[in-house]
Amino acid sequence: MGGDSPPRRIRADAERSTARILEAAEAVLAVDSAASLERIADAAGLARVTVHRRFASRTALLDALAEQLSQRYLLGLAKARVETAPPLIALHRLTEIVFDLKLSHRFAVQLSAAITPAVLDGLDLLFARLRDAGAITAADPVWGRQVFLALLHEVHDLPVGSPTLASPGAGDEVEAKVSLLVRTVVGALGGSDPHS
Incomplete structure (x- = not known):
């Protein structure tokens, strides 16, 4: 012993x-x-x-950073309950989690290796559930995921005080960004404003 x-x-x-x-x-x-x-x-x-x-090597270190972030993405998908929560609530919660990860992992979020097939599958499941619930009309969950990921970076990079972030009911800058992203993604995928 x-x-x-x-x-x-x-x-x-x-x-x-x-x-x-x-x-x-x-x-x-x-x-x-x-x-x-x-x-x-x-x-x-x-x-x-x-x-x-x-x-x-430096490559091994970058791989470890990507793996660590991938595990946090998977944990975020689980916390957002993308499999069981009402899909719009899961989308909103996941967006909050990902914005937090982008703040705490500013370098690693640039590593494409962090977006593993398991992470993509979780996102695709969420967008399939959004479609099945009638929250969006886009038929292809992969397209929904691609729109979400593309807009995620754009919304995250909006400067503080941007008029685009003016949103009724949004308390702080992060909440305004979360609200903007969810509304924009849902609208772009054929849904109506989730806050109306």
Whole structure:
């Protein structure tokens, strides 16, 4: 039994180091996408050799960031209950979650590898449910997903104070963006304003 303690401690230390590296990488790469592994190691407060031990290359680190974000997208789909919640509520909640992820993972959201087939399947399911519920008329869930993802970036990048964000009942900027995106996507896909 006592022999199990050191490996667990090493494993826990390795997991903490990996988490620190990924957190530092996200912060550093959001400011400078060409930052070196050495700079990421400095930001994590770790030796460069530790970063190289966890990630053999910059590509391996980027893959780990994409995988981490993919898992958070999948968790977001589950939290939004895209399989069971009323579809418009699920769309609204998912949009809130994704905007939060875009703020906390400014670099990783640019990595297309984070949008895995499982994430796409979850989005397609949501848009199929929106169609089946009569919230939209667009027949192809893939088209719905593509419209959502394209508009997501555009709405997210709207400047603070944009007149486009003026929305009755929207409390803050993020809520105004969520409301705008949901209304625009539903309208673009043949539905009516979900707030009317």
